Amino acid sequence: DPALNLQYRQGPEIPTLKYGFPDSHFICFPYETRRTGIYAAGCLRQPLDSAACTEDAAGAALKAMQCTVLTSQGCAVHPRTWDKSYPELFMQRCTQCKRCTEECPFGMYNEDEKGNPLPNPTRCRRCAICMGACPERIISFKDYSVDIIGSMLKSIEIPEEDEEKPRVLAFLCENDAYPALDIAGMHRIQYNPWIRVIPLRCLGSINLVWISDAFNKGFDGVILVGCVHGDDYQCHYIKGSELAKIRSSKIQETLQRLMLESERVEVHQLQIDQWHELPQIFDNFMKVIEKVGPNPMKGM
Ligand code: SF4
Ligand code: SF4
Structure with missing residues (x-):
């Protein structure tokens, strides 16, 4: 799908937990999945009766609308909904170690055939986990970096x-x-x-x-x-x-x-x-x- 871009290095499926329900933050962001722009509702998300499924679908649809608006403004989706920064990579020093591609919970990075990370910025939630993972310290944000926290x-x-x-x-x-x-x-x-x-x-x-x-x-x-x-x-x-x-x-x-x-x-x-x-x-x-x-x- 060109809009959702499901070409993830981990495959096109939504990651699930051991009972087959999508892996998500069930307390704060109940409809969220680990695939930015895809929201799960109803029995796909958890065991529910049909009335609860209807209500659940409305919630997921609202989240999807919010995602469309925020993405069109260049902002992250929840929880950093105001954030317009993106991870920037200083690729000259990349060792193709794959730590960023493997540790990003949201599959933001694909890889080329040499193992270089290929960012898909609209998938990014700005958590900076990749920044902490990178042994070369070459991933940073304009307002958040290893040097900024170090200073x-x-x-x-x-x-x-x-x-x-x-x-x-x-x-x-x-x-x-x-x-x-x-x-x-x-x-x-x-x-x-x-x-x-x-x-x-x-x-x-x-x-x-x-x-x-x-x-x-x-x-x-x-x-x-x-x-x-x-x-x-x-x-x-x-x-x-x-x-x-x-x-x-x-x-x-x-x-x-x-x-x-x-x-x-x-x-x-x-x-x-x-x-x-x-x-x-x-x-x-x-x-x-x-x-x-x-x-x-x-x-x-
Ligand atoms: S900040 Fe890094 S780890 Fe977090 S979602 Fe974006 S690419 Fe993935
Ligand atoms: S973690 Fe850093 S060095 Fe390793 S592949 Fe990613 S950007 Fe390159």
Whole structure:
């Protein structure tokens, strides 16, 4: 179909879960599938009676209309509906490793016969998972890149060791964890003052270089908080938080290389209605960091 362009490297089928229903975000975007522009409704989506199917079809049709309007304006579909940026690839340094083509949850990249990624921009949801996956760091957005986040963390002030003020960096997913912290703030719940927060489009966009940058800068610990993954996943980009978990297993190698304790990095899952737990997660991590002591690279 020329409009939907179903020539995906993974094949023309809609990816499904183990019971044959489309893989989607069932809480926030119930009609969405992993094929941008295709919305599932009725018994195709979940077991429903005929009245519920009719209602479901209306919802999916509205989503399809919204997709048409947003796409014609050059914007992403949900959740970043205002976003007009696209991933830009500096192909001169591409090693054809296929990490981006394999890890994009929405099949945005096809491949040529040499293994070069071939972008299909209208499929893209702007999650930046490919940016976090690329070992050459050659995928970026105009307003979101490995360098931009690296500059943000390097501009955070780190107190001197003799000031006895630890500094911890929190990477929070902008979809659940970051608004959860906002809600905790609105409820006047206090959390540890030594935490500094950088929101990420998805925890799957984490690039491991940010972890070593943070410790080289003098942070005493790094905490990552993303959406729930597994069978009842809540990641807005399907696989982002799961991929972050897989990537985080490599964090230990980074810590070993820097000769730092494994306790200095923690990865957590959080759903937005657990907002009241986030300050406690921070406080508990700060107790761990106090026990481990200051980062020996501080001030170097
Ligand atoms: S930003 Fe997300 S949806 Fe777009 S190409 Fe990268 S991984 Fe795929
Ligand atoms: S992940 Fe990076 S290096 Fe690997 S194929 Fe994609 S763009 Fe090229």
